[in-house]
Amino acid sequence: GAVVSQHPSRVICKSGTSVKIECRSLDFQATTMFWYRQFPKKSLMLMATSNEGSKATYEQGVEKDKFLINHASLTLSTLTVTSAHPEDSSFYICSARDFRQGVYEQYFGPGTRLTVT
Amino acid sequence: SQKIEQNSEALNIQEGKTATLTCNYTNYSPAYLQWYRQDPGRGPVFLLLIRENEKEKRKERLKVTFDTTLKQSLFHITASQPADSATYLCALTFGNEKLTFGTGTRLTIIP
Numbered sequence: 745g746a747v748v749s750q751h752p753s754r755v756i757c758k759s760g761t762s763v764k765i766e767c768r769s770l771d772f773q774a775t776t777m778f779w780y781r782q783f784p785k786k787s788l789m790l791m792a793t794s795n796e797g798s799k800a801t802y803e804q805g806v807e808k809d810k811f812l813i814n815h816a817s818l819t820l821s822t823l824t825v826t827s828a829h830p831e832d833s834s835f836y837i838c839s840a841r842d843f844r845q846g847v848y849e850q851y852f853g854p855g856t857r858l859t860v861t
Numbered sequence: 862s863q864k865i866e867q868n869s870e871a872l873n874i875q876e877g878k879t880a881t882l883t884c885n886y887t888n889y890s891p892a893y894l895q896w897y898r899q900d901p902g903r904g905p906v907f908l909l910l911i912r913e914n915e916k917e918k919r920k921e922r923l924k925v926t927f928d929t930t931l932k933q934s935l936f937h938i939t940a941s942q943p944a945d946s947a948t949y950l951c952a953l954t955f956g957n958e959k960l961t962f963g964t965g966t967r968l969t970i971i972p
Contacts, residue, residue: 750904778959787950787962788905837904839960847893847912850952850960852904 746772746842750853757828757860764824765856767838773818774840778850779811782835794821828860863888865963867951873969874941882936882966884951890929891953895960896936899948908949909936941970 747770757763767777775796780788792813793801800813810832812824821840825832837855841848868883884894893912897905911918911927911934918925924937938945948967952960 748904787964790959793959835902839904847910848954849907849910850895850954851907852897855902855904857902 746770746840746849746851748838748840748851748853750838750856752856753854754857755859757858759829759860760827762824762826763828763858764822765836765838765858767821767823767840767853769819769840769842769851772840772842774821774842775818776841777815777821778839778841779813779821779823780837780839780852782837782855788837825858828858830860833858833860863953863955863961865951865953865961867949867963867966869966870964871967871969873971876941876943876970876972878941880938880941880945880968880970882949882951882968884934884936884963886932886953889955890932891955893954894925894927894934895952895954896923896925896934897950897952899950899965905950938968943970943972946970 749768751766777794779791781791782788790803791806794813794815796815802808815821835855838853839850841850864887866885874880895910896908899905909925911925922939926935946969948965950965951963
């Protein structure tokens with residue numbers, strides 16, 4: 745299957761600072777990437793859809809000014825958590841779609857554990 | 862709105878037996894359905910995709926079935942091993958749209 749990498753895997757930051765998370769598709773090009781958030785023992789919650797060369801589409805209730813998404817190339821999307829607060833502490837997972845044999849298979853990165861102190 | 866349910870939150874199976882996980886959905890059928898494995902602290906790992914016009918798909922010890930009449934997919938792991946212990950997620954895609962995830966089943970294979 746296709747490989748999606750994410751960096752960093754863990755980050756601790758102070759309240760009020762910003763944190764950038766990178767997501768890369770390593771062996772395929774992805775015009776669309778997705779950013780999810782996951783709380784303990786819960787399923788994945790889609791935050792936004794990242795489209796290469798255009799603005800991201802955010803899900804209802806997700807603050808676009810707090811979670812900045814940039815999809816500058818076909819293999820890289822970034823999520824920046826601005827002015828982070830402790831309630832932003834969570835597990836963030838990116839995903840990219842690969843069109844294979846007429847369907848979109850979706851692959852996920854290993855996730856980034858963000859802790860805001 | 863579309864609702865996806867996975868039969869149980871947790872399932873314990875004896876090593877060597879077949880584990881069967883269920884994914885049920887309401888309303889209209891998806892274009893295709895995907896199964897993922899997720900280990901604690903890690904992102905989901907893609908396992909299998911089955912289209913709405915396919916009844917069954919296999920990959921090594923894994924088998925997925927898709928019944929659009931029952932609005933159900935079954936995920937089987939044969940000859941289960943302790944290393945198969947994980948949370949398994951089903952996810953539906955409608956046309957060109959985003960994935961919608963089920964709640965997940967935490968599978969434990971008991972040696």
